[in-house]
Amino acid sequence: MALHVNPFAELYVGETVPPSDFVRLFSPFLVEHASLLFQRGNVVLTGVQGSGKTMLLSLLRPSIRLAFHKAKTPFPVPEAHSHFISAGISLRNSGVMSFGQRAFEKDAAAAHEVTPLYFADYLNYALVLDLLASLQLLTEDENAKVAEQVGLSTSVETQNRFAAEVAADPCWLGALDGVETVDEMKLRLASRIEAYLSFLQFNSSVIPQGLASSKTAAGIPVSITAKALRNSGVAGKDVNVFVRIDQYEELDSIRRLPNSLGVSFREIINRILGMRDPHVFYRVGARRHAWRANLRMYGAEGVLEDQREYEEVDLEEILRRKENLKTFLFMRFAADVTRRRLLHAGYQCDLDGKKLLRALFPRTRPEEKARMCLRGADGALQRRAIGVDENWPPQWQESVLENGRTDPLLARLQSAWIAQQLARGQLPAAPPKVKAAQGWTREYWRKERVPQALMQLAAAAGQRMIWVGYSDIEALAGGNILVYASIAKSIWAAWLRTAEQRPNDADLRVPSFDARVQAAGIEEASLDWFRKVAEKPRGGTRKKFIDIVARRLVTQMLDDRAMSYPGHYGFSLADDEVEREPKVKKWLREASDVGDLVEVVHTTKERDRRSRRKYYMQPALSPFLKIPAVHVKEPLYVHVETVVSWLAEAEGDVRKSADRSEDERRERSQLRLF
């Protein structure tokens, strides 16, 4: 018997699903846009959590490659770029995080000098060991076909000759002398790693003998090994060697140690990239600002240069909505992900692209949303919500009320227009009959104010804003596939638990979610995202900051009855002012790195032409914060002192956040009653 499951139940698809599931769930959509990942040269892949970094980097893992082969599914990397072997390290889940916990020298200055060199040595050994493990995995008998596709020799003799050649290289300073086979080499490498960890975990009282006198230079052993792979015939001349270094920003946690070693460790990695090694190419997964914060190279004067020592592939930039909708990729990506998940969950899905998303998430027109907000409201409330002023000329009052009976949104826009004209002293004596003269219906004037009008109507009626439909979900996702998946998951969950909507178990056609189900799911997802803010590093203060700023902006937008500032649900800061306040700069960068704020460089409206950046709350928070998510018109221009004061307020007493917890609990219980 078929049973409905939530196709988005498991949000994360990276290292947390078995390779066989990865094959079915992976959307190759981004591959062509991140094709640099599979070509020669160093690449830094940046993006917030959930932007797809780990998923893309996973394509380099040999186990994933083999899973595609086993599933008889074409490997999603173009054939011309598919000749590669890789090694990798995930910094959080490796022994690297132990470095800095124990001094290698008694003297602090000497320890500071020498520890980065040990770190580099450890990294070298770990990466070469993983490269050998990849080689052995890809060339096992049962994987001979894949080895052939990649361009690897399965001959054990050839591989052992290669190992002996690498081990004899002077770069190891004699540490691998006598090694004659790949297995021996792996044992020797593993033993050195173990020796490091034994010392760092205080299991041995002294640095194991031989480590101090045979520290390898950063990046060199990997380079030598990669070169030998080709020279020995183990790998074809066109086989690239890639090295994955994921979770680069975790080194910041080591940086918290008083000795600032994390900075040196980052500079070691930077230095390796700076070598521009022709034999091996690095792929670093990092958050954007965390990466750009320090590009110095260890022991060198210079800094890494984009396009020279590395190319940055910024997933946020690729997926963020652009002015030209034809180049906007995100929803096509989301549609592909949705289709794969539906099929994986057993649904019958013959739709794709926008058709699929429109079928799942049919939209509700703004006019209908306004009606839904005011449904059941009495006349006085309707009048207040629409914003009719008793001091206006009676003909105008009548016109607005007349419109309000059938179209409250139109009436609210009209009353805002009236307020604007009155302020300018330009209100005509009577409402014009000709549509062209009805300023409140002009396309752009209206379009820019619809979100604010809906916000004001909902607030006046004591209702939540209503978020429904494909385009609302697109706006709320903000180019982040994890956010999209979490919204889809919540909507699906709302659908499955709603008795009157519950489908027949045998009916596995693509569902179409009605407005109530969508709205409930979206509200729930938004609340979850708001709660998550505090769970992230330094998120407690950030959550309060977002709450404080959102309340300020919402209050201003609700009070702006003339809707003269319809874009003030974000704020803009001049770059030079931010530079004067390093704390604010660091704060904003970190908030945008973790995805809680969206930072966009923008063109100023002011004559001074100073460069500026605008900041918006993460769109997924909008339903909870009761603030629009579509960014139109100019944001609120503020001076840095204003942000300093917001931040100071956010750093206030943690106990005040109890109020918010109460709000959340109330919200949560209301949602669960649905």
Place this chain on the structure above:
Amino acid sequence: MEVRPIWGLLRMLLRSVLPRQWHLVVCAGPEERSSAAAEVVAGVGVDVASADCLRLLVPTDRFSAEREKKVDDTLARLRAAMPGRLQVREMELFGTIEPLDEIVTGWVSAGRQHILLDVSTMPKKIFFPLLRLAIRSRAFATLIAIYSRPQKYAEQPLAEDPDPPLPLPLFTPAQAPPHATGGIVALGLEVLGIEDLLADGGGPNSIHVLFPIPTNPDESSRTWMFMQRLYSAAPNRFTPPRHLSPLDYGEAYSYIRSLTDSFQGHWWLAPFGPKPVSVAMAVAAIQHDWPAYYSQPTVYNPAYSVGVGREGRDLAVYGYLLVSQGQLQA
């Protein structure tokens, strides 16, 4: 053969073991329960020859003044309980763990044989490595971990601004195996960084949940919230939770043993739960070289807990006999 560790009210446990010369280790926190163990020990009249008191240094935050005053009050109570025997050692919470190694080495060279380790207000970032160093040294004949249950926890957030979920010091995975056998998460009262951990770590393994039975509705609500977050983040890897006593070290340890088929495979642990359960996880991780992840908060509510719980006429201060006659009781 499985050894069920002895535990119970500290007062009774101390009376049941042979008279010894103890070395007490406590952490001077801002909570009232920070001094409860020392007061019980003094009240029972056992021979405490010396005591180390860790005073943790953290970067200044908005609570610094309030916290420091409360810590001073704790120190005064500790000095009153252990007159002339208390050595205060300052160390940085976010520093290296070398001072802990020096402390344990110091006990060994001073011939301390019997240790009372009060973990009640000691952050996991400290007591996990401290426990590892003490157990791995094999230098102590007796090691009793102590936990004081508070009267109640603050209704407000207990802590905030967590670091990312990272391996606790000395509990780092040697090298990430392609797929761990599974993960064991103990539920706590604050959801900090758990999704990050599930998103990036551990591989596609099942997640087993230790659900300490809450003692009041507020704790219940918080614990369920934690479980909801965990389930929501990884429903396909989630297995039904195991309910257990928040105080019973032995129950938690035995469950980990049976769950892992007598510690087979490579498991990762996330000790977010109450201290006795965390001690059981620490001991299992120490024995089998498993990694343990935790999101260390950087800001603690100075009113983290109120008072010390009661168990009848006794203070709710419990002892767990981890090492007896030089043997780990596990």
